[in-house]
Amino acid sequence: MARAAVVLGVAIALLFCSIHGARAWSASCSDPFFKACYGVVHKCPAGCPKACQVDCKFCKPICACDKPGAVCQDPRFIGGDGIMFYFHGKKDKDFCLVSDRDLHINAHFIGKNRAGSTRDFTWVQALGIMFGSHKLYVGAKRASIWDDSVDHISIALDESPVLVPAGQGSAVEFPSAGDLKISRIALANAIAVERPGSFRAVVRVVPITAEESRVHRYDITADDCFAHLEVNFKFGDLSRDVHGVLGQTYAAGFRSRVKIGVAMPVMGGEKRFAVSSLFNSDCEVSRFQESAAQLGAGEDVIEMKSKAGMALPSMECHSGDGSRGMVCRR
Structure with missing residues (x-):
């Protein structure tokens, strides 16, 4: 019964x-x-990289790079609308991923250009996150031979290095920076960065493996494994006018322009999203204001948790x- x-x-x-x-x-x-x-x-x-997460809606694990807000691989994005696309950018250049009134996130791209190729192979090496008057840097340190036990993450807040104590679950908090919290979610090479009500980013440092290089013909050499970031973003309240490579997919009325169904749907517009440096917000689509205190009252916002179907119970998952x-x- x-x-x-x-x-x-x-x-x-x-x-x-x-x-x-x-x-x-x-x-x-x-x-x-x-x-x-x-x-x-x-x-x-079976075919998932190391990181996967449980989708509470379907009660099953999926690859972390397949969830909305993901930025992985050769940058492969999953937008807030759930649509997958690629944005290649240019190696050694910086691009705006998200630009809103009180949050701006840039990415520094590294890459290679193979002879005869019409584009660079690129990966995200670092994030420059600006909120209010604060600047947070999260980057992957260069490595030749990859070792999972060695921490390749570099962190700085307002130009001061941040050291998170060793040990999974250890954390540091910054009450003066909007209660920013940075915690380890693995022994090395994986952290969660969270500013309550604004954003949460799970950041992992991963290498290009020899097998990946062989399959995709990246021509990675023994002196540099191109350690890079794979990121999963979740956002709190974003404005209706949010922009950026990823941010635009959370905006009100956004309709994806990529060709659905092709093997590699590419989002263009490199010139619109380019910034002059990792901590500048001078892209054409910038919406950022330096201090949230400058914002007018009563402006409409979208609660992205409901828009993207992400208002789900919190879960802690461990191996x-x-x-x-x-x-x-x-």
């Missing part, structure tokens, strides 16, 4: 969500009937049995 009640409850929740959409699902996902989603070992998809599995708890 109890089992039948659980099955009936799940069916009702699924029907309710299919009718009322993402906001309704966020309520049902925390329903007691979904407790089976937690406390068990979830296996990462389970040493294999490609995770145990998740609420």
Whole structure:
């Protein structure tokens, strides 16, 4: 009888969500009937890189690079609208990823140009995050031979180096910088950066492996494994007019211009998104104001958690049995 009640409850929740959409699902996902989603070992998809996350909506793990707000690989983006696209930019140049009134995020691209190629192979090496009057740098240190146990992350706040104590879960907080918190989510090469109400970024440093280089013909040599960042962003309140390579996909009324269905849908517009340096907001699409105190009152904002269907219960996931599995708890 109890089992039948659980099955009936799940069916009702699924029907309710299919009718009322993402906001309704966020309520049902925390329903007691979904407790089976937690406390068990979830296996990462077979073809997934090291990082995967549990999608609470479907109660299954997916590659971290397949979630909205992801910036991975040769930069491959998943927009706030869920559509995947590539933005290649130029090596050794800086581009605006997100520009809003009180948040501006730039990225520094590194790369290679193979003889005969019409474009650079590029990866994101560093982020320059500006909020209010603060400047946060998160970057990947150059490495020749990759070692997972060596930390390749470099962090600085307002030009002062930030040292996060060793150990998974250790953290440093900055009350004077909007309660910014930086914490380790692995022993090395993975951190979470969060400013409550504004943004959260999970940042990992990864190399180009010899196999990747062979398959994609990157021609990576032994003196540089092109350590770079893979990032997952989540945003709080963004304005209706937010812009940038990634930011525009969260704007009101945005319609993607990339060709859906092709092998590599490319977002162009390098000139519009180019900035003169990592901590400048002088791109053509800039919306940034140096201090949030300058903002006018009563302006409309979009709560991106509901727009992107990301208002889901918080989960903590850790490796389970040493294999490609995770145990998740609420």
